[in-house]
Amino acid sequence: MDRRRFLQGLTVTGAGLGLGGLTYTPVAPALAAARSTATMSALPPVRVPVADLPLRDYVPVTRFTSDDVDWHVVEDLRHADGVLILHNGNLACVFDKRTEPAYAEEGVPYLGMKLADIALAEADLLADRLLRHGEPDEQEVRGAAPPPASQLNPENYYGRLPWTTFVGTKQCADTMPVYTSGSTRGYHSDQVFADLHDPKRVARRREGVLGGWLPAVHKVVPIDEGRWYDVLVFADVDAHDRFVVQTWHRTALVEHGRISKVRYGYSYPACPPRREAPDAAAFYRALLRFHDYWQRELADASVATVPAPGWSEMARFAFARELVVRPGGDYPKYGAVDRDYYGNEYDGFQDTFTSSLYANLEWGRYAQAAAVLDEFFDDFIQPDGMINMRGAEIGQFGLTLSLMARYLRYTGDDALLRKHRGKIEATAQILLELHDESLALPRDHPGHGLIHGWNESDACLFPEPMLWWKPYYANSALAVRGLTDLAGVWPDLGATDAHTTAMQWQERAGTLRGQVERSLRANIRHDLTPPYVGPLPGAKLTFRESLTQEKPSEQQWPHRAYAELLQADILPDDLAHLVIDCMRGHGATSMGVVANVAPPSADGRDILGFISYGYAQQLLRLNRIDEYLLFLYAHRYHAHTPGSWTAGEVTDLSGGMPLFCIPAQMTIPLLVRWMLVFEDSAGQTLHLGRAIPRTWLESRKPIGIDKAPTRWGYTGFQLRATADGDIEGTVTLPQHAMPDAVWLSLRMPVGKRLSDIHLDGQPVPDTDRRGETVRLRGKPGQRIEIGGR
Template structure:
């Protein structure tokens, strides 16, 4: 359901919301705090070898006593902008994407009503018809996000599509379609930019690939365009006011015929005058260095297709912008939904951030996020300082705390919050105890009852959703199992608690499997299983007939059930097939399931990554790639990459939420480096698109953290029948390790050698062995 419609519906019922007052304590920085990281030298490239032929010298400026020059290729909207001191340079590329539909026949000619009403995911079926989906075909499956901006979605306010900010500022600045902000107006420079029809044909992107500097191109004719740059002033120290830099230019046939520079506000002579070009570019240099330093600890990845690794960088930069001081949690930005304090303790904001930062080696940020959350938002009894808890997220929290320890070895931070962590465990055990008091004939016997979705608490009678959703128990089993594995090492004690937690985990997992098997409806095709036991209607039927429905928000329940990974493979396959076949996916991504309507079939941008994760575990790689592509192109605005919590497939503008923004980093990391839930097997390159291998370009990731230490690999097809690769084994031990060589479509591996010796390989997968930290050379032939 669209978030605004949902809230309007609640308002109509007169529902009142309250939260017991809990004092907010000051978070204590840990030794890993980002504020204490070492200062690194600025990122530069040698001028020697750079070609500036045909570039225009814009201006010069001085920075730290060093003279700099600014060159820009104005022959093309994507021409680079280069800042050079004569020896080294910052080269800022430009890449934009159209924000409008490029075809008048979306959905491959299918009718939207047919797509929306069908139980099967018709778009997914079409895109998977030949196996691995084509990225560009997925992009064209539906109109781009924000291609159709409805003023009603903004309650009469101007429609913003992206925003800028800094770590140190506690707020953000929205950027509107024309490039204007709330305080600086591009249409005061060029009146054409006040024309919504002209601006609707714009292209959007980010300067430097991923830097949070908005770049907009509004065409005039084939060789002329308006060019708009906006970025936040990283030198500003205002607590809430976001100071911004602006360049608004008209470019005609390779020349900048008119340009205006601005800083935050319109001119007010003689006190406030526009900045000159040198001030703008000096600020741009500082901006570049600031953000490069902020993300210096990100492990490096390289893939052949444009934009993917930039999306990872941008997601982490955006997180620092959204979080005041880079650490205090905010679910959204700009609008009250979701920037209001009632959302600050939302569990998904914490778990998605901790997960993504750990997977990409950002341990200092992970530590800061963990410490902040447990200090300010976890109460001594394990309950959270937020309006409505999500029961499954307690289990995911415990699982991620164990992952934090596996990756970082930092037991001190977990020991600091030991009492609250143990209280979280006891909360789940108490809920499980209550379920064991039920009659053994009760459908929910032995399954944890509780809200699965936070929004349940907003209704007049929230008890309707205090139910035994499978995900509650599955996530609890996962969390108890994982935290039990590390608790002895963290506490340095001989406690029997971990053994007891493991026993509870096994009991919960067994009960989930037993009860789920007993509730499969084999009379439906594909077989159907509901989000909780004892229901007789499918979720579509329930949402249509029962108002309100206890099966509301089934998308969360299914995603968390799959993410927990406690079901045997056959049941996991069944759940996925159920979602795809009964109306719970949209273009291969988990759908935001709501009462069926002929004009919408929305994509769930956040929490749905658990579904994708299980696709990867089950080796359903084609579907995983469809999810990845569809999430990028239909849950993010083009070019500026603002991720929506829920995105429709008709081109509307969704509400931004930070957990949705962190989904692509998780998916791309798992595509390249993925470990099984049991902590026994490591997969490298498990979901690399065959088209990427066939490109002949390098695919690599370095220093990717795992529970066995850092690892990485590089692969490249050197010709039409050969792949060369180098794998660096983890430095703290070697698990069972598989490298996937997903050769181009229609090809098959013919021979594989590892360090010159014939290797053990099955299908696309090569088994690797060696000593910790060893570099392994892989040579493969395919036919």
């Protein structure tokens, strides 16, 4: 449900369980070294040799001096995505420009179906159509519905200008919205070119970010052939105002390969004699510092190489945007700009914490992960384990415990967890106490032995919030995951009676796990097709029936309950498949992504941009790769604004502007990382390249990732197809320890298969092949040469 409509409505209605199976290998220095900003600031700036750049067709723009070095600005103005380069004769900063149309392109929307039919159907009709041939086509997914922010009606935003993106810095406590024309609240681009005030002209804009992933706004508004308005906006990284975001602007008219008119701006219109417009040299000098600032901030992230444009850049952009949203880089904010969700009542939202910690760990951003963890436990976890926020989500307590274990396994930083050990243990104790309460219920009670509690924070906003204090399966499932994972590392944190406590947690997790499975099997409705299981036991109606007939419904927010149940990964495969099939067949997915489930309406069927990554994770575990890729594509193109990549908490399929939230932004980094490197929940198996699209190998361009963290140490691989259609590449096994199994997937283009595979020149025995996957054997840190015919 749209957040503003939801709030308006309120005002009206008043893995394995054995300790021996879990490994722990420290792979990073202690917290003090990991969080050192001195190390980051000492890194040399990112530069490219000028000799490697084809500058022949570039137009000189201006020159400037920085730190006594002369710099030249040149730009390819033959087309709107031409590269901008700053160079000093020897070395250069390269700013790629790649924009996407912010409007619905020509074609029949919804793959020829009616939106009302898609919205009212229980089955996910768009997903069914997009998966009809197996692996979905990325461009077909992109065109399956109008992109977000392509249909903007101010009446839908209470008369306010609908911003589509924003800028800011790590040190500033606020952000600055940027509107469709490129204007901000302080600087108006239409004062330079009146055409930019025309909503019809601006509606045909293209949007992007500068430098591939840097948090700078680039907008292109076409005029006619060879002529366009070009707008650049970025935040001043040298400014240290507490709340005011100072911004740099370039608004230009490009005509037939030349800039015929340009105006540079800084934060506000000129107000002589005290405030004059900056010159070009000041703008590009600031752009150089902006480039170096952000390159240093993300220097520790793993580097992914993929042939399809935008994917690795989206991951890096998300981390830059997180720093922009978080005041000081670590204080949590759920949204940006508007009170919903920038108000302090959202700051302690558990999803903001868990999605950030998870994504930063998966990309090796240990310093940021440590800062986020430390800040959240300091300010938002109370000594008794309760969160400093209006409404708890019980499942997220379990996910928090699981992520504590992941943090320790990845970083080896026990000092930070020892600091917060009391609060971590108190968090676990909340789950144990809730489980005790459920065990006291009569054995014939549907919720006996299952943890009761809210699955959604918004339950606390209703007149009778305890209506939703129910035994949702996800509460218990994530408790099992959290207690199991934390028990595996708890003795390493030096707690009194740690081994005894860990064994008790394991025993309790086993009891809960068994009850979840028994209850779920007992509540399957085989009279429906596909078989149906609700988000909690004892429900007589499906969630759609309940939302329509029961006011209020105990099955509200079933999307969260299903996504978290699957993310916990405690169900046998047959039940996990059943839950996914139930969601797709009974109205809980939209274009292959978890739907934001509400009473069915012909007006639309919404995509849930945040928390839904748990569903995608289970698709990958179950090897439902085609569906995983559909989720990936649909999330990119229908949960993010095109080009500017502003992720929506909930997005509709009709092109409206969603409300931004940072957990939605952190989803693509997780999905891209897992498609390349993914480890199972039990800590036994490592998968490499498991969800690489088949078309990527066909491109003959390199695919891989370097320095990807795992519980066994850093790993990575590089693959590519040769001109002859063979496969070649390398894999670097985890540096500190070997899992029980390492599997490399070689997903060949449709119609092709590998006739033989060689590892370090030796053929792979049949016992080490499973279709397109190959088992890799070796020693920690070993480099293996891959060859396939």
